[in-house]
Amino acid sequence: MSSNFNKDRRTLSAGLIAFAVAAAIGTPSFAAAPATKTINTTGLKITDTEVYVGQLHSATGTMAISETGSIQAEQLAIEQINKAGGILGRQIRIIQEDGASDWPTFAEKARKLLVNDKVAAVFGCWTSASRKAVLPVFEKENGLLYYPTFYEGLEQSKNVFYTGQEATQQIIAGLDWIAKTKGAKSFYLVGSDYIWPRTSNKIARKHIENVLKGKVVGEEYYPLGHTQFGSLINKIKLKKPDVIYSIVVGGSNVAWWKQLKAAGLTAEKQTILTISVTEDEVLGIGGENMVGHYSAMKYFQSLDNPNNKAFVAAFKAKYGKDAVIGDVTQAAYLGPWLWKMAVEKAGSFDVDKVVAASPELEFKAAPEGYVKIHPNHHLWSKLRIGQWDKSGQAKVLYESGLIVPDPFPKGYQ
Amino acid sequence: MKAVGGFLRKHDLAGILVLAAILLVVLPLMLDLFRLNLVGKYLTYAFVAVGLVLCWGYGGVLSLGQGVFFGLGGYCMAMFLKLEASDPASTKIQSTPGIPDFMDWNQLTALPWFWQPFHSFTFTLLAMLLIPGLLAFVIGIAMFKRRVGGVYFAIITQVIAAILTILIIGQQGYTGGVNGMTDLKTLHGWDIRSDSARYLLYFLCCALLIGGVFLARYVLGSKLGKLLLAMRDKEERVRFSGYDVAEFKVFVFTLAAMFSAVGGALFTLQVGFMSPSFVGIVPSIEMVIFTAVGGRASILGAIYGSLLVNWAKTFFSESFPQLWLLFMGGLFIAVVMFFPNGLAGVLEQHRVRIGEWWRKCAGRLRPTPAVPLQRENHS
Amino acid sequence: MNMTVQPISNQVVLHVEDLTVSFDGFKAVDKLNLYIDRNELRVIIGPNGAGKTTLLDLICGRTRATDGLIRFKGRELTKMPEHQIVRAGVGRKFQTPSIYENLTVFENLEISYPGGRSVFGALTFTRTRAVTDRVQQIAEQILLADRLQECAEFLSHGQKQRLEIGMLLMQEPELLMLDEPVAGMSVPERRQTAELLRQICKGRSVIVIEHDMEFVRSIAHKVTVMHQGKVLAEGPMDQVQADPHVIEVYLGH
């Protein structure tokens, strides 16, 4: 009974309908494309002229707010790759699935993309919970996932490439900077009550106490979707910390920053460093509420290097002049390009070959400047500190050197 | 219509046989393994729907917290599978091997006491039923003895769902938090993710569901079933015929909770992970909607309702990723507005009409009263 | 059709002493005393709002008394939950006929059968010979023997009233309380019900609330007149009808 009962004619048609919806366009060029069987020995869905990839983000539900940027960036990258002739002479076709901000749906759609549609790679997920839900499916079906979000680390899977920063890259350099420039000694840690804030604050606390010899005067968590932060603000005023270290997410994030401003904790009176506010979030919070505060990210839209200028222009051309690009959106943009380089270096779409060819790959045209894939499937990248202004953009004040990714940091467990 | 075996009327048995045929023969032939596994997932929601038919359709008790019992059943099974998947060998890179990964992150060095018993599978099977059953019993006693009912009870069950979600997400050291318990691999060494396991689990789920239908049919066919119907419309008359109405509501609420718990455990086995996203307010309301679409007073209707709504959700979201929410919202409104008794209601009306037409031809006209379902008992 | 009143045995089965219930100060029943003997058929009459129905509600536990006591066969009812009061032998019929519309007449009567009252009992209840005979016997008594398999919904108003009385009889109550059993009935139906009441009060006590004086005269052993929550007068029908207070307040000029 283990063998598959029958060829799935019906699901192929469903895949085609979804493919018709896909946005990929561009003229396929028939350069000397290598024969399909040589570059696809594991039954992936590849023809002489096309290769299918999956895109698995939340287009609906509470996470749609954050994931729309990633969807747009990945589609822009694929469109540009197709214009430049695709990969190994094949145009990339996207099968888009909606995770609907619901983790079991992510797992269900991931299995559909890998088992039914046999896509060559998947660009998707945003929250840690969605990644954890699909991880067993990718490892069992030997699929390939490019995961864009900065996250808590503590994971290193053969089938996943993490194009966002892991916790230590984002936290440690940021804390060092704020301690040095502001002479900060006392910190108040705040976060939404789930895995990423709790784990990141654990690393931050260890770094503050052991390395910076500072003091953590308070640590508070509020349920996801919480909207009343008055008591917390009063508690903070009681402790008068040098810096508030904030990792609040989603709808609560907007309420938190608005209520901070309303309680008089503007940048002049209280230094706040956050790792959960990008240009996307500032769109919802409103520039006037973020003026003067600091974010530690690896990418800001205002980075002035030629790669970024071209990327921002292309993004605005496709998605409207007041579109904004945040850290995760840029990291998502890297996904397709890194996959392209790995496939071309490996000369094949087979997942194992692509994974083997990825380490040490350098992407010099990255909007954030330069990234290199580390054998642990994360990226060497720089950390930047941006100060927000009224218009909703951030001025980059500091740029660290290249930081090695270390998902299992010793001494911070 | 002479009752076959006491509690099964002839057309009931036919209905169950048709369902069994569809689940055990038609679907496995038609669908590939991936879609079949999806159907298996939908069937786990059908357990909750059957429970809701008992406690809401017949007993008049609407619970907006079935996700709590579905989740508890699922978490018990997940704890067992997680312990088996976290043996010292495969977790050697952790600072304390032998314990689940999320505990290691949260600086737990030893397995908490309430996890210990879940090493044994028999304990898990018992706990899977008893813990949700006990919680439902306590809530039932607390609420029904004090005559809390109708909309108040619904809102309170919703609050309990909200509380349990906050607790599970907050105590991530013990429960895996918002990520839930993932990477469940084997049950007593048997790899539950292999294709053969998926088939076996699918058929196990169908068999248990059909067993559940017989149990529900037995309960509704017995005097208790008549009492539930009587209670839903004339609760006072039942109370003044010498029955402690609260006792019956507690029983039917606890039974519905156990049905949901079995569904939850089967979900964990078939999908391979369990997370708080099944325990919250939204999933609990969706479970009520499966029953409403199928027909709240018909066990088979509720099962078909679960299958149809979930299949529609997958199909719409696959082909119209932008607009599927519109279809789902429209479907719920249409069900409530145009066929209040759900699909089963539509079928019932037609069957009565067909039945009469058939008998007219055969010359034996005898009106068979359909069970009117619509009186809202606003206790 | 003036029936002679049967002799009243000395044994009192229901003691109601200083019974009071007040809704925000309004005393629906005010320090009321009532004593019912075994096998007595007591009729309670009085203008609307005199507290008649509230009195029955208090005895059967539907409403909780603020003060006073109700002792039935030596057991204090004010502390007991409704279903225990019923099991102690107190049957209550409501003003509007409350029967299970979507069940058959047989099933309506069967539900009131005293067996299988706990959850487990209801699950394992089987329709034994004893049950069907009892239902058949009661059905004949309430003249619905030929309609047992019909859905209660299709019965006439009079038949529904009699069905509810039948359901009470199934419980073998020792005290039966009927709230306007003949309201809305035709004259022949009233005569049938009067005959039924006279039959069923052999072996049990009955309290009836009614307004139709002709009907009251034909069944009452004793009459109690209530007014503003208190007992205005009590005694045989003729004595009560002659009482000046009663005339002035209730029977009208």
Added chain:
Amino acid sequence: MEGVGVGEFGSILLMQGFNGLSVFSVLVLMALGLAIIFGQMGVINMAHGEFLTIGAYTTFVLSHLTTTYLPSAQPYYFLVAIIVAFVLGGLVGYAVEYLLIRHLYKRPLDSLLATWGLSLVMQQMFRSTFGAKEVSATLPDWLLGSWQPSGTVDIPLNGLFVMVITLLLTCLVALFMYRSRSGLRMRATTQNRVMAGAVGINTAQVDRMTFALGCGIAGVAGAAFTTIGSTGPTSGSLYIVDAFLTVVFGGAQSLLGTLASAFSIAQANSTLEFFITGSSAKVITLLAIIVILMIRPQGLFSSKVRK
């Protein structure tokens, strides 16, 4: 408490008291519309959150219009937005009542399912028109920042603004319901629709206006919440459970009950939050509500009616 003088501690307690009041006014504003729709009419409107979002988006659109076309009107647009939000919420409520709710009066539990479907539809409509991303209205300057009566005390202006709006709105609703003819007709209809119809009240019209009023108030709440919360397709769902809880806990029929329950929930939650973590504060408050509802199933202020 190093680094905090006694005076300062006093001002923090003052601010904490103010915070309790501002949470109270948020809860009241959120629950007021629902108290009318669910409390008076018995209709369980699960789409109440989405009517709040209508108000929020109205404010965003108006702020966008004034910044582009009429920058001079910047300070006043917010008050106009509140009124427009009321009218728009009311209109949508009017239409929803006509199309959907009026068939469901005798089936409260069904109105729960139908309005849940409605909330999904409305969320998708917001997403298609305004995009999935969160937006924010640029608030006028007099609403930003805080008012400092003394050196150490910061009274958030938006909290103050929400409180004023709540006070105003509650008085208007109370006046309407208990002092005006149409309010009388509304209460008559909700308490006994058949009898109200018999004495010549056009119950269908009254029901429609009542529902529209409830939704209009939700619109105002949504507009006011743009000062303290987020505006996105799903931001309505943040408030729906708290709103229902406040109305149920206060006793469905009575407006006073809603005010009392909002006050007790707000004070309990905010004081607990001051001493223990946010999550446990919320869990304890919810548990307390369930226990109290168990003791008084009809809520704090039930109407004394003989059933």
